[in-house]
Structures are given as structure tokens and as C-alpha cells.
Amino acid sequence: MSIRTERVAAIIKEEVGLLLQREFPMEEIGLLTLTEVRVTPDLKHAKLFVSIMGDEARKKKTMNLLEGQKKDVRSHLAHHLHLKFVPSVEFALDESVDTAMRLETLFQKINSERKQDGLIQ
Numbered sequence: 001m002s003i004r005t006e007r008v009a010a011i012i013k014e015e016v017g018l019l020l021q022r023e024f025p026m027e028e029i030g031l032l033t034l035t036e037v038r039v040t041p042d043l044k045h046a047k048l049f050v051s052i053m054g055d056e057a058r059k060k061k062t063m064n065l066l067e068g069q070k071k072d073v074r075s076h077l078a079h080h081l082h083l084k085f086v087p088s089v090e091f092a093l094d095e096s097v098d099t100a101m102r103l104e105t106l107f108q109k110i111n112s113e114r115k116q117d118g119l120i121q
Contacts, residue, residue, distance in 0.1 A: 005039050008083070012046055013037040015080045016073060016089075020050075023069075029062045030054040035094045039087060046087040049094040059093060066091045 017034045024032055031053040038047045050066065052059045070089050078086040 002041065005041055005043065008043055008081070008087075009037040009039045009046070011081060012039065012048070012077060012087070015077060016048060019073065019076050023072075024065070029065060030058050032062060035096070043083060044085055044087055045090065047090045047092055049092050051094045051097050053097075063091065063093060 013034055013036070016037070020032055020034060029052070033051045034048060035051050036049040038049075039045070050062075052062045054062075070091070073089050074086055077089070
């Protein structure tokens with residue numbers, strides 16, 4: 001990514017992050033975090049990765065809610081970005097936190113089994 005693309009991605013992440021905190025109450029949708037923003041080199045498309053804590057039903061409900069708010073998010077960006085074109089917005093679920101938690105659980109299980117077998121102290 002170029003420096004300009006990285007700057008635009010950082011600004012989008014900051015602005016949309018604040019918008020999500022303000023407009024989406026945690027009681028209704030759970031813990032929602034904007035983890036990463038990727039912008040195409042021509043600055044016309046932005047992919048926003050979100051992490052949602054909760055079960056699959058909550059994640060699906062939250063993603064559907066976000067999909068319905070894409071126009072509002074883009075409108076918000078139009079007021080806060082000083083670009084010729086406002087990028088289109090696409091939300092994607094970031095599964096990295098869930099994957100990390102599953103791996104941590106597996107590592108703990110392996111370590112406890114090794115301790116029981118006397119392989120480690």
C-alpha cells in the first residue's frame with residue numbers, strides 16, 4: 001500500500017470506529033470492534049473488517065445490521081473525508097480473534113495433557 005492509501009485507511013478506521021461506538025449500542029449487538037480497513041489503490045473501495053463477540057446468531061444479526069447501514073457509513077465518510085470520491089464500503093467479519101482463542105484453548109489442553117503424562121513440569 002502507498003502512504004496515501006494507508007493514511008486514507010487510517011482515517012476511515014478512526015471515523016467509522018467512532019461512528020460504530022456512537023450509533024451501535026453494545027447491549028443490542030454485543031461487542032463490535034473495527035479491526036482493520038483495506039482500501040484499494042484507486043481509493044474507490046474500502047473493506048472494513050469487524051470483530052464481533054458472541055455466538056453465530058449474534059454475529060449474523062450484527063453483520064446484517066451493518067450491511068443495512070452502509071449508505072449511512074458512506075455518507076458519514078463523505079462529510080469527514082476530503083477526497084474527490086468517497087470509497088464504497090464493504091463489511092467483512094474478522095475471525096482472527098476467534099481463531100486465536102481456539103488455538104489458545106488447544107495449546108492449554110496440550111500442555112495440561114503433557115503435565116499429566118509427566119512430559120513437562
